[in-house]
Structures are given as structure tokens and as C-alpha cells.
Amino acid sequence: MYLKVGHLRQIVPSALTFGFELVAQGTPVEGAELELDQIPAVGKCRACGVESQLPGFPLQCRECGSFDVDIVKGEELYVESLEMEE
Amino acid sequence: MHRTAVKQIVMEGVLDANDALAQANRERFDGAGNYVINMMSSPGAGKTALLERTLERMRGKLRLGILEGDVQTTLDADRLARFHVPLVQVNTDPGFGGECHLDANMVRSGLPELPLSEIDVLVIENVGNLVCPAEFKVGEDARVMVYSVTEGEEKPLKYPLMFRSADLVLVNKVDLLEHLDFDLEQFLGNLDAVNPGVERILTSARTGQGVDEWCSWLERHKV
Numbered sequence: 001m002y003l004k005v006g007h008l009r010q011i012v013p014s015a016l017t018f019g020f021e022l023v024a025q026g027t028p029v030e031g032a033e034l035e036l037d038q039i040p041a042v043g044k045c046r047a048c049g050v051e052s053q054l055p056g057f058p059l060q061c062r063e064c065g066s067f068d069v070d071i072v073k074g075e076e077l078y079v080e081s082l083e084m085e086e
Numbered sequence: 087m088h089r090t091a092v093k094q095i096v097m098e099g100v101l102d103a104n105d106a107l108a109q110a111n112r113e114r115f116d117g118a119g120n121y122v123i124n125m126m127s128s129p130g131a132g133k134t135a136l137l138e139r140t141l142e143r144m145r146g147k148l149r150l151g152i153l154e155g156d157v158q159t160t161l162d163a164d165r166l167a168r169f170h171v172p173l174v175q176v177n178t179d180p181g182f183g184g185e186c187h188l189d190a191n192m193v194r195s196g197l198p199e200l201p202l203s204e205i206d207v208l209v210i211e212n213v214g215n216l217v218c219p220a221e222f223k224v225g226e227d228a229r230v231m232v233y234s235v236t237e238g239e240e241k242p243l244k245y246p247l248m249f250r251s252a253d254l255v256l257v258n259k260v261d262l263l264e265h266l267d268f269d270l271e272q273f274l275g276n277l278d279a280v281n282p283g284v285e286r287i288l289t290s291a292r293t294g295q296g297v298d299e300w301c302s303w304l305e306r307h308k309v
Contacts (some may be wrong), residue, residue: 076097
């Protein structure tokens with residue numbers, strides 16, 4: 001299972017993987033693997049309009065230093081695809 | 087037997103089930119004319135005490151309803167029962183060991199006990215926790231955080247997602263400021279670093295400071 005996880009979600013990859021393995025046990029998908037693709041946060045500055053990566057909090061525009069940024073990427077949390085054997 | 091791996095695109099949000107229920111709750115609230123607040127804080131920040139002051143102040147002025155969320159006990163609901171407003175307690179305890187937040191389905195489960203058409207503002211008092219409640223929409227119009235000055239200046243930096251998701255921050259227990267080393271300016275600076283310009287009101291449930299301002303905020307926002 002391929003999962004997209006933004007950096008701004010409060011997801012702990014090791015805990016999620018551990019939980020996934022546990023719930024899969026004893027079901028037809030026992031042994032299934034969870035592939036997490038982490039998406040770095042990107043913000044668009046409301047002051048200067050530049051988009052930049054936000055490596056951590058506080059979320060701050062790299063160009064002008066403003067804290068007033070709209071989140072463009074980093075809040076994702078979805079199953080992108082499933083790979084199965086037929 | 088020959089096996090081939092087939093990749094299927096799914097693109098399904100992990101929280102879609104919750105978000106769909108939250109949207110259904112929201113439509114129900116909108117239909118009944120409710121303004122709905124998701125009230126969040128750490129345990130012990132003073133949510134229930136502030137609600138007591140609010141219910142005293144707004145008696146006869148604004149029809150408030152309360153949905154109380156707690157892991158266990160009806161202690162908070164018992165405290166608020168004397169105000170004779172529509173009130174329902176939801177315990178998260180039947181979940182997996184007692185969940186640390188309310189989700190849209192738990193809120194939905196409490197709604198049949200509330201006369202929504204007789205409520206102007208419904209306050210959903212979430213489980214005390216600065217992490218998980220931020221991830222789960224319950225159908226609210228606004229998120230109000232209660233933060234007490236005994237918790238330290240740095241918490242907006244440690245729990246940025248919750249502070250960032252707040253529409254209003256009630257900075258509570260300010261009557262204690264003179265006894266604490268808490269640096270209010272530094273706290274507000276940290277708050278602005280994660281949620282620039284977010285509305286804030288300094289309150290004390292004990293002395294009543296700021297409660298009028300908070301009540302006016304409620305009256306301005308009701309539908």
C-alpha cells in the first residue's frame with residue numbers, strides 16, 4: 001500500500017507501520033507492506049508571493065522571512081495506490 | 087501458478103470517512119441554524135470553568151448548548167448541569183482504550199440528545215489534548231483554543247499544528263500572571279510565529295476578566 005504523508009500531518013512513520021502490520025495479521029493481507037512517501041511542506045508567502053520549502057516550525061518564507069504563509073503542500077494524507085498480485 | 091503484480095490507483099484520503107461525517111454534521115448544524123465551536127486545550131486549562139462563566143453571563147441572551155467529550159466520567163457535565171442548558175456527555179472510553187480526541191462519529195452519536203433547533207451556539211468541548219484533536223474535524227464553524235498561562239510560553243512551538251488550526255485563542259488564568267515567571271509577550275510572539283495575527287482574548291475564569299469580550303465574540307459570530 002502506497003501512502004502519501006505530508007510533513008505537516010502528525011504521523012509517526014514507525015508507529016503507523018507498526019500498527020499497519022498488527023491490523024494486517026490474521027487477515028488475507030497479512031504481510032502486506034506499507035510504503036510511506038513523505039511530502040515536504042511548501043508554503044506560498046502572502047507578503048512577497050514566493051513559494052518556498054518549509055523545513056520546520058515556525059513556518060517562515062525563505063525569501064522574505066515572513067511568517068504569513070499559505071500551505072501549498074505538506075497536509076496530504078491519502079492512499080495513493082495498492083499493488084496486488086493476481 | 088503465475089502471479090503478476092498489479093498496481094491500482096486509489097487516491098483515497100485516510101480521513102475521508104471522518105471528513106464525510108463531519109460534513110454531514112455540519113449540514114445538520116447549518117440546517118438548525120447552529121454556530122458550532124470546537125473547543126480544545128490541554129487537560130486542566132480551564133475549558134469547563136470558562137464555560138461556567140459563559141453560561142452565567144449569557145443566560146437569557148444566547149441559547150447555548152454543550153457537547154462534552156471526555157475519556158471517562160460525567161464530572162464536567164455534572165458541573166454544567168445546574169445551568170439547565172441542553173447538554174450531552176460523550177465518553178470516548180468505548181473506543182480502543184479510550185480515545186484522546188473526539189471524532190465526527192462520536193459527535194454525531196451525541197446529537198440525537200440535543201434539541202438543535204433551540205440552540206444558537208453549540209460548544210463541543212473536546213478531550214484535553216494538544217495533538218490529536220487538531221487532526222479530526224467534527225463539523226465545527228470555528229476552533230477555539232483555551233490556553234492557560236501555567237503551561238509555559240513555548241507550547242505554540244511544541245504543538246504548532248493545534249495552535250495553527252485555532253481561530254481564536256483564549257489565554258486563560260491571567261489572574262495568576264503576577265505569581266508566575268510566564269512571559270506573556272514571549273508567548274504571544276510564539277503564537278504569532280505559528281498562527282500570525284490569530285485573534286486572542288486574555289481571560290480569567292476565576293475573576294471573570296475577558297469573559298465579556300469572549301461572550302461578545304460569541305454573539306458576533308452566531309448565525
